[in-house]
Amino acid sequence: MATTKVNPYLDGNFAPVREESTVNTLEVIGELPPDLSGMFVRNGPNPQWTPIGKYHWFDGDGMLHGVRISNGKATYRNRYVRTKAWKIENEVSKAVWTGLLEPPQKNSLPKPMKNPANTALVWHAGQLLALWEGGAPHAIRVPELKTIGEYTYNGKLISAVTAHPKVDPVTGEMMFFGYGFAPPYVQYSVVSPEGELLQTEPIDIPMAVMMHDFAITEDYTIFMDLPLTFSKERMKRGEPMMKFERDKPSRFGIVPRYGNNSNIRWFESPACYIFHTLNAYEEGDEVVLIACRMNSTTVLDVPQDTHIDSQADIPRLHRWRFNVKTGKVSEEMLDDIASEFPRINENLLGQKTRYGYTAKAAKGSMPLFEGIIKYDLSAGKSETHAFGRGRYGGEAVFVPRPGAKDEDDGWLVTFVYDTVEETSELVVVNAQDITGEPVARVLIPQRVPYGFHGAWVSEEQLKASV
Template sequence: MVVLAGNPYLEGNFAPVDLELTVDNLQVIGEIPPDLNGMLIRNGPNPLFPSQAWYHWFDGHGMLHGVEISNGKAKYCNRYIQTEGWKSEKAAGRAMSSGFLAPPQQGNPSPPVNTANTAVVWHGDRLLALWEGGEPYQIEVSELKTVSPYTYGGDLKSAFTAHPKVDFATGEMMFFGYSWVDLPYLQYSVVSHEGKLLRTVPIDLPVGVMMHDFAITAHYTIFMNLPLTFRLERAQQGKPPLLFEKDIPSRFGILPRHRDNSSIRWFEAPACYIAHTLNAYEDGDEVVLIACRMPSTTMLGLAGRAQEIHSDLAFLHKWRFNLKTGAVIEEPLDDIPSEFPRVNEQYLGRNTRYGYTSRLTPNSVPLFDGLIKYDFATNSSQIHELGQGRYGGEGVFVPRTPHISQGGEDDGWLLTFVYDEVAKISELLILNAKEIVVEPVARIILPQRVPYGFHGTWIEQTNLKSVAI
């Protein structure tokens, strides 16, 4: 693989790796907790034939990096997700689709195809690799082999968000799919605990928008119709079809989980963009949402344009939507920029005391130099510093037990991949979630560089062999 210079997402630890490996008995610094057994799997982009001029971090083919932990020992493997687009490029020996930033000019490769490069979800005894513009891909654990596209027996008729929500209490999974061009612009679906697609309903939007995430409570689903809009008429005028419209308010739609568009209520707030939500819950007459808010976005801050980076810095915020009066209260929770929010997902959709984000550095590309633990009961936070020249990603919370623990909501570990830019090594950090400011419980040294990526999940050891076909 030849990596071209001049594009920040093709340099350093953003650059792709060539090898697909399986390596046992990894070096461990410290001691892996004896009751931590399972597999961390993280998705991210790893291009085959990137364009120096137009490659964007969002473009690369999905590659899964997994660390399986059992009885204090660790095993690593990484695999490309063999989508139809990956197979086409591998066979042709060249790029077959255009990038996220490529202008629509004659002679360019075809539009982007499903790369399955964004996230993974475990539900219905299946591991699915996700990309919000198409269908999921089923992955065989624990060797991370691609099985096939997964369409719920042909019942899936929309795209599938990269951020579905699984309700730990009911086992249901909620997801949505959006379209920029074809009506309906938004469709919403519910999947049963057993993995059956129960229903899909259209949600009315006036224009196509980039809707990357959403949220759930115990009884509601929250959609975010934010003013990052897609308009073909702009493209016809030679302007970007995808553009943040700062004069349009943000709209938040709150829908009873099992109802349709006729039951949705929309609330307005100042224009903003939200890539990721931390959690939502019900509090009396109010629905509360916590998410990482950007004042606006050009999407260029994620493309190495330093002058635009401020627009793409996100800060943790809280919204209160009063279902009785229609009032909206929006307030900042921190003045430190951070992203990739997570909670103990056993409490997803319920009032959580704790939340976790990754601290952003003010660079022209997104680098994370610490993990933040928020205590919403005391309005305080703690930061685990990764150290000089060390950058990580999303912190995945792993509960101590597969059932809600008597040890409390933060009884477990935070796991994240870290790259040391001085030592040139990647490792998996295991932090005690109750005391994140102290030294890691363990550092698992990985056999090759793990490029910066997106979102991951933890699969308990008992589920690694429990796979539905």
């Protein structure tokens, strides 16, 4: 008798939880620091209904998991992001849209692809936004995690919004971009500290690419035109629309913050793919970028030509230097250990930092992470916090201690799932004692599936939320 193969992204702790819960008292092992006050919120895919056709992890409806911490105590709640597509499917009690691995639908749906708002979060101008790179953000009310609706900057938004906007901690401005399948393939926007969309400029690149992240410095914005391409012409020939083209170089475009396509400068390096940047900064005549680099990628089952790359999809921390005077480019690997989801103390975003943090990848084909790596970028050293046998976590968000003077004075927070006990918890690690035991483990009474990106909303931000 034939057995049905289970989709790994619908199994184990990748499987969705359908119940929305509110728990006002959580058990804490250890002690929550008295000056740790705010809310950790993490976004991730959580299909509301059984998917149609092939399902990819990127497809699921966005669900927010939030832990509110105050006075040494913690509460928990999880809520779906109630997008337009979520509401339509909720009304008919079934999935209506197919996912990224299926051909685009040709029917009466409002759009061929739904915006699940499932990828990341950003706090800006008194508002928490849930993000997905193919559409508009969704405004979220905290601490309730209630969806307010699509956020279009008073109708000024004319592009999709990356899942990874950058907020300058000095000026309070936010920079974002959106990419698409038709020219202009990239649009670049700047938002004022008060939340006004100030400018949107088209950026000219040769063809459509998947551009997941970017970076900023004090004066520049850095775009990554990497050879993971989209081609309608390929599709018409019966070939895949999306493909990693290893014979094309990676291109990095550096533009002044308030610049446009006329003053962007492009630099080339060997073909690669980058999902996430750690940080960027200026040093003399050089713009320095630090990011997790892959030789190539098979994301969304894209083909790899006839060449089998044993290093495909293995991200490692790298550093690039772009000399804006001479045009010289250098690239170096900082560590041969596989890791992803890079974060820093975001009070220093766009400036040179000493420390960076990544999620240490576990061996195997699934995106599981077994610990947190703390990089001392000045000394060229690293230390690792291990979650423990059979325990896997995700992106660790750095929470600065109020009034801290040292860059690493704060905590790293992430959800961890114990595959033996089948339990979930929020782990709080002292960033200055990364190899030590967590200072606190907040036990969650329901399973928290693996997800994508999180954000820390401080007590001051919660009080100022709109």
